[in-house]
Amino acid sequence: MKFTLNLNAKVNSEADVIVISAFTKDESTLVNTHWSKEMKTSFAAVNSSVNFKGGKGETYSFTHEGLDVLAVGLGVKTKLTSEDLRKELAKTYKLISKYTSAAIAFDGFVFKGKKEESLNILGEAFGLTAYTFDKYLTKKSDAKLKEVFVDSTEAKSKGKKFQKILDEAVVVTDSINVARDFVNEPPNILRSTEYAKRVKKDVEKIKGVKCKILGKKELQKEKMNLFLSVNDGSAYAPQLVHLTYTPSKVTKNTKHIAFVGKGLVFDTGGYSLKPGGSMINMKFDMAGSSTVYAAFRAAAMMGLNVKITCILGMTDNAVNEHATMPDAIVRGRNGKTVEILNTDAEGRLVLADCLDYACDLKPDAIIDSATLTGACLMALGTEVCGLMSNNKKLSDKLIKSAGNADEYMWELPIIPEWEKDMKGTISDLKNLGGSRWGGTAKAAAFLKEFIKDDIAWAHLDIAGVGDSQSHLPYCPAKGASGAVVRSLVDFLKNS
Incomplete structure (x- = not known):
């Protein structure tokens, strides 16, 4: 338009x-x-x-x-x-x-x-x-x-100024609609390899953007064993898409923000198999990756003066004779061992290695996005994005940006008791807490174990808001909403 x-x-x-x-x-x-x-x-x-x-x-x-x-x-x-x-x-x-x-x-x-x-x-x-x-x-x-x-x-x-505002609105909405397309694609079409291919093609002509794709061999060299464990049952190769945007004028004051997105193109639950009804729409389990990609894409096309890295971890979670079994213990990229008690708590395993990878780039802040827990819907419904962070300044900025975009975001705590609950007895960590209560923040407590202490980090659980927001007339009645992208773009504009 x-x-x-x-x-x-x-x-x-x-x-x-x-x-x-x-x-x-x-x-x-x-x-x-x-x-x-x-x-x-x-x-x-x-x-x-x-x-x-x-x-x-x-x-x-x-x-x-x-x-x-x-x-x-x-x-x-x-x-x-x-x-x-x-x-x-x-x-x-x-x-x-x-x-x-x-x-x-x-x-x-x-x-x-x-x-x-x-x-x-x-x-x-x-x-x-x-x-x-x-x-x-x-x-x-x-x-x-x-x-x-x-x-x-x-x-x-004010013609030039007004036209720029309209043009930038088009860039943002086009990027959101690209994300919606990715999420809505059927899983027999959008395999991990196809997803990576489409992202690479989409950024080819965007000024200042570079794209690198790591396949299975490269992930093995990086010792991203938690990520690989999710892919063990798949017939399709895992993909880590590493995008970088560098603005035309970089100074010592230019911030570096890293996005990390969960890209589970389909989630059966693995050996901890989901019931049939719960498997419907599991193609949406890559909405976290499409959300941060859309924000990255929009910011790069607008030429914002902020350096952005975007790490997208792509795979499906399937079942075959090679699939990871419950009780498996796997060593992550950061050296910590994880007992996998439930193979349907797989998104945090992909994110864990991707977050550690992002930490090595030494950004000023890391923001990850994932449809991570059903518990987030229980806590915040389908209208509010869950936020957990190790840095008050970062979480306050994100909440302010959400307000600017007229989107809802609410911070949940990561308390010491929940961090302790994610510790293992025969491994350093386990991928599931001792009880179902506080599941959203316990998942964040697990992810926090893969963040370097000196790096500001925020985790966005979009499990509730990533799907249909039919109460909003500018969202489709069914399918991906594209929620949170406008909040992240505002955050980048003000970084």
Whole structure:
């Protein structure tokens, strides 16, 4: 979708539909003082029998000078929030997607006078809502909207700045939609090797990005035995994709952030086999890797002044005569031994070796992302991302960025008792705690064992938010949500 600023400061008559906003006073009186006199006349001619008051969620269509017009109610202007605006614009997109082009009178779609933030929200809402995953459907989506003209009285004076905001919103939403595509791909198509191949191809033309892929032999040389143990039952080679983005101007103040993502392209549970019903949608178990990849991709394409490393550990967790058995003891890359009590607690094994690998790069901070525990859904539901960290400054920054992106993130503690519970009796560690309680933070306590003491680290458990967020109109009703990417991009912008 293309966004074009209209520099004429008038509603673009070339578009197939014009979108205008409306507000309400005390939920009972229409406020349309920002409409042109001619628009008000056209509206008045057809509104006598319709009770349109500009309330939030209300819409009304009419004709003005031969053009279709959609009036979008935003409620009481002083109460409009950024997330309200994002949701109403998402609903608007669904109503106008049947048109080829649209013109939006943007000055009426601003919350609390924050025009630049509102412009970014417009780009986000339309770009995220436009997403469909219909490549395997005989009948494709009938959405046609290709171009959106953005009309603003400030388009001429702030044209370059406004266009940059819109262009960056497109980069972020495109990256989120790439991540959604990866997660939604069926597991018979997106094997670990195919996943790595697609990532490599996707970054080929991004300035400042380099890609290195480690296969089974390279992982063996790196002594990444925990990662390899998950892959033992697979017919497909494990892949560690090592991406680096270096900005054009690196100074002593340039931060280095490392992302690590769990990329389980399918998880059967291994010998600790999942029940049939629990295996459905286990293709989503690589959402952690696609999340950090999308943030990495967006930041690199925008040319942010921060060095970023992105480590993606890719494999499936399958069963055959070579698969790792419960009770196995395996030595990780950092030298610590782990008793594998449950082969369905495999994501932490992949992450453990990948985190140790990332530590050797000596970044200023490491952030990992994974659909790691069902316990996170029990604790925080499907709307809140779990956060655990060894560094208060880092966790505070991430929570602030989540707030800036209108996403929910909540920090859970890693207490000494849970760290102790992950210690082994015949091994240094075990991959499962002594009880099911506190499972999310206990998994983080396990991961913490693979972080060097002097490195700030945060673990994001996206098990709840990575799947469908159907309560949000800019997310698909089914399939990958793309959650947390906007939070991570904001974090990188402010690093």
